[in-house]
Amino acid sequence: MKASLIKIIFHRNIVLNNPLKRNALSLSMISSLREDILRDIESTDLRVIIISGEGPVFSSGHDLKELAFEKGEKHHREVFETCSEVMTLLPKLPVPVIAKVNGLATAAGCQLVASCDIAVASEESRFSTPGVNVGLFCSTPGVALGRSLPRKVAMEMLLTGEPMTAREALLHGLISRVVPEDKLEDETLRIARRICESSRPVVALGKATFYKQMEQDVSTAYRTASRVMVENLALQDGQEGIKAFVSKRKPAWSHS
Amino acid sequence: MKASLIKIIFHRNIVLNNPLKRNALSLSMISSLREDILRDIESTDLRVIIISGEGPVFSSGHDLKELAFEKGEKHHREVFETCSEVMTLLPKLPVPVIAKVNGLATAAGCQLVASCDIAVASEESRFSTPGVNVGLFCSTPGVALGRSLPRKVAMEMLLTGEPMTAREALLHGLISRVVPEDKLEDETLRIARRICESSRPVVALGKATFYKQMEQDVSTAYRTASRVMVENLALQDGQEGIKAFVSKRKPAWSHS
C-alpha cells in the first residue's frame, strides 16, 4: 500500500562492526565498506546512507598492525589507494551520506567523518589525527580535514595529534550537529527522514552540482549552477514540486 | 560647506519592497535591484550600499509562481542568469555592500545575504535554503553558501532545507555580525559610517584586490597583493593618508 510506504524510511545503515579492533579500517573493512556503499546504489528505494560504529570507538583509522606485518610498498599502496577511493566516492554518490558518531573517531576514522555530507555526533565524541605520534603523519586525513576546518585548527590537530571535543568540532565545521548521546539516534533519523521526504533525483542533482561547482571559480560555478536550476525545473519531480507548491498541496514524487 | 558634509553618510539604502510577496526575487525585482545597485555607481558621493527588506521577510528567494506559470526553458534561463549576474556583480562593485537582515532570508534571499561583503542580522533572523522541499534544489544559492560556510554545514542546510538561527549563521561564517533587533539600524549605520570615513578609491582598490587574489594560489595572490600595495601608496589618498598619519592629523581625502 502506497500510504503506509510513506512512513517508511528509505535509509541504509552501515555499521562498522569490529569493536574489538576499534573498527580499524583494515583493507578488508574498507573493501566491505565500499561494497556496502555501492550495493543497489541506483535503486530508487535508497535515499540516504547512515554510517556508524559499533562500540565506544567510531573508527580508529588504518590498521597499523596490518601495515606493520603485511610488508611491502605494494600492499601499503593498495591500502591507501582503496581508502582514498572510498573517501572520494562518498561525495559522488547519488544519495546523501550521514556520519553518526558516538565515541572516538581518529585518523582515517576522523577522515571518514569529514568525508560524509552531514555529520551528527554525540556530545561525548572526540576527534583526532594522532598519526604523527606513531611516525605516520595523517596526510590523507589532512585532505578531508583541510577542506572542513580552518587551516590553523587543522594543522594543530595534525601536528600535535591531540583530540578535539564534539563542541569544538562543531564550532570549527568538522561536523554539522551535536546532540546528547541519548538523542543521537533520534536526531540522525530525523535528518534522514527529512531527506527521504524529498525527491531522489532532485537531491542527487543538487548534491552532485554542489561538489562540482565548489571546485570551480565563482563565475564558472554560477554558470554551472544556473544551467542546473533550469534542468532541475524540467525534471518530472521539479515540475511536480512547483505545481504542488502553487496548489498548496503535498507533492507526489515519482523519484525517477 | 565642506565641514558639514563630513557628517553626512554617503550611503545608498536599497529596500526590497514587496512584503506581500515576501520580497520574492521575481525577474522584475531582480532587474530593479540590478538597476538600483548600478545607478551612479561611479559617483564619488556614493561610498556604501545597504540592502534590506521591508516586512518580516528579508527575501524568500525566487518567485515560484512566476517560475510555474511563465513556462519555458527560455524564461527560466533568463531568471537564473539575471540572478547570478546580480550576485556576481556585488563583489565587483567599487563600494562595499552591507546586507541588513531582519527576519527570514531563504533560498536566493539567503544567497543574496551570502553574496554581500558584510552582513549584519538581528538575533531573530533565520536563514534557510528549502528549495529541495519543493523539488527545486538550491544549486545557485549553494555557490554562495559553499564559499561562506563549512561544507558539511552548507550541505545539511541544502539537503534538509531546515533554518539556521542568526547565532548559528555567525558561528559558521554566513554573516559577520548579530545584534538585538532594536540595535540593527544603529549597528549597520555605524559600520557604514566607518567605511565612509575612508577614501573611496582606497576601499575600491582593496575590495577588488581581495576577491581577485582569493581565486589565485597563495604565491600568485601575494604577487598580486604586493603590487597593489605599491599602487595604493602611489594614489593621491595613499600619499595623503600616510602623511596625515605621520603628522598625527586627520587625513583630508580627495576620494578621486
Add this chain to the structure above:
Amino acid sequence: MKASLIKIIFHRNIVLNNPLKRNALSLSMISSLREDILRDIESTDLRVIIISGEGPVFSSGHDLKELAFEKGEKHHREVFETCSEVMTLLPKLPVPVIAKVNGLATAAGCQLVASCDIAVASEESRFSTPGVNVGLFCSTPGVALGRSLPRKVAMEMLLTGEPMTAREALLHGLISRVVPEDKLEDETLRIARRICESSRPVVALGKATFYKQMEQDVSTAYRTASRVMVENLALQDGQEGIKAFVSKRKPAWSHS
C-alpha cells in the same frame, strides 16, 4: 647523556624586539626575521619555532614612517616583496611555526599570525587590519586573512579596520587556541613539547604535504597524499614508529 636530552625542548624562540616602535615590521625587522627563521633550519636539533613579541603589541605591521620617508616605488616594492617572501616562507619550513600572541596584532602583524601553522593567544589579545583608515588598504594581509577566516568576517575587518577579540578570532579560525594570559607561556610550550616528541622528518613531510595538497583539487590531493603515506611508511622513523606501536614501547626516533 641521552636520557637528559629527552627533556630538552628543541625549539627556537624568535622575539620581535622593538617595543618602542610597537614591533613594526620595518625592512630591517623583516630581514632579521627572515634570517632568524632560516638559521640552521636543516639542523635535526631544531624542531619547532615560536614567534612572539616583546611588550604589549605583538606587531603593528609595516613601519608607516619608513614608507612615508623612504620614498620611491623601488623601496616600497622591496618592503612588500620581502614581507610576502617571509610570509610564504613560513608554511614551507620543515618545522612547525607557532605564533604566541599576547597583545595587539595589526595589519602585517596580524598577517604574520595568520601565516603561522599554529597560533596561541592570550584572552586579552586583539587582531585588526586598520590600513584602510590611513589610506593603505591591508591587501597583503588580506591574502592570509582570506585563507583563515570566513570571507564576510575577513571583509568586515578589512573594510572597517575594527579590532576582533581573541575569542572571536578563535571562533572564526584566525587562531587555534586561546588561554588566560598567565597560561600563555605554559600552553605554547606544551604544544611545542608535543611536536618535539614526534619525528622531525615525519613532521616535515606531513607539513609540506598538507600545504601542497590544499592547493590541488580533491582527487589530485588524494593522489598526492596517498603517495606520501607510502613514502612516510618507508622512512626509517616511519618503520620505527609502527614497530614501537605494535610492540607497545616508546619509539626511538632517528630524526633523520
